[in-house]
Amino acid sequence: MILTFYKYQGTGNDFVLVDNRKFTFPKENINLVASLCDRKFGIGADGLILLENDEMSDFKMIYYNSDGNQSSMCGNGGRCIVAFANFLGIMDKATSFTAIDGIHKATIDKNTVSLQMQDVSEIHELEKHCFLDTGSPHHVQLVNNLDAFEVAKEGKRIRYGLYGKKGSNINFVQKSENGTFTVRTYERGVENETLSCGTGVTAVALAMYRSKLTNTNKVQVKTLGGDLEVSFEPHGTGFKNICLTGPARQVFKGEITC
Numbered sequence: 001m002i003l004t005f006y007k008y009q010g011t012g013n014d015f016v017l018v019d020n021r022k023f024t025f026p027k028e029n030i031n032l033v034a035s036l037c038d039r040k041f042g043i044g045a046d047g048l049i050l051l052e053n054d055e056m057s058d059f060k061m062i063y064y065n066s067d068g069n070q071s072s073m074c075g076n077g078g079r080c081i082v083a084f085a086n087f088l089g090i091m092d093k094a095t096s097f098t099a100i101d102g103i104h105k106a107t108i109d110k111n112t113v114s115l116q117m118q119d120v121s122e123i124h125e126l127e128k129h130c131f132l133d134t135g136s137p138h139h140v141q142l143v144n145n146l147d148a149f150e151v152a153k154e155g156k157r158i159r160y161g162l163y164g165k166k167g168s169n170i171n172f173v174q175k176s177e178n179g180t181f182t183v184r185t186y187e188r189g190v191e192n193e194t195l196s197c198g199t200g201v202t203a204v205a206l207a208m209y210r211s212k213l214t215n216t217n218k219v220q221v222k223t224l225g226g227d228l229e230v231s232f233e234p235h236g237t238g239f240k241n242i243c244l245t246g247p248a249r250q251v252f253k254g255e256i257t258c
């Protein structure tokens with residue numbers, strides 16, 4: 001089978017994207033997804049995303065982590081699939097699509113995509129960290145000297161030690177002098193640090209607001225892969241109208257025999 005694929009990245013979180021509207025991709029083939037994401041023997045990516053037709057919205061997003069398993073919502077992947085849908089001519093400036101956690105509205109302006117995330121009903125505040133679900137589960141922990149922090153080692157320890165088999169993504173955050181936040185994330189299903197995590201950045205912004213470390217509801221967040229903005233409205237014990245905004249770019253198109 002010859003597979004046409006596209007490579008996109010959203011602040012360095014990178015994905016193989018496949019137009020699967022003709023249902024040609026073998027969706028149950030975990031080994032194929034993992035091999036396509038392999039950075040030595042395959043295309044290389046943090047995840048793989050299928051775009052399919054949908055009766056209730058403009059298109060459907062199916063997300064796989066690089067371990068080959070389908071997983072929960074991917075924020076940066078959601079931004080990349082909107083750029084992909086625009087490239088394919090499925091939508092122009094605005095869209096709504098269906099992902100595993102429901103319908104998402106989004107807009108695109110050149111390479112900048114604003115993605116509406118699902119509402120967050122609550123944040124669990126513990127002694128040294130917060131836990132919340134922004135479409136994927138996230139542990140959020142403040143650290144000093146984030147640059148030197150051993151994200152992969154500590155992230156793996158917490159991901160397996162505290163969250164067991166189901167796991168969680170682990171975000172380490174530091175507040176900068178100018179009021180922005182810098183985040184580094186260990187991602188479940190990649191089982192390593194990624195350059196950026198969209199649902200993670202969203203979780204951090206909401207947690208920092210709830211912890212009163214920022215009083216703005218439009219939070220700038222720096223990741224190793226680039227800058228993102230999260231806006232939101234407090235709503236009861238949670239938040240609504242949550243929007244993740246940042247760049248999403250096509251890197252290349254290719255064919256692979258598999």
Ligand SMILES: N[C@H](CCC[C@H](N)C(=O)O)C(=O)O
Pocket residue numbers: 013046065071072073074075076077136137168169187188189190196197198199200
């Ligand atoms: N690894 C995550 C899904 C992708 C999240 C991340 N790539 C994002 O941008 O939100 C999980 O299995 O919970």
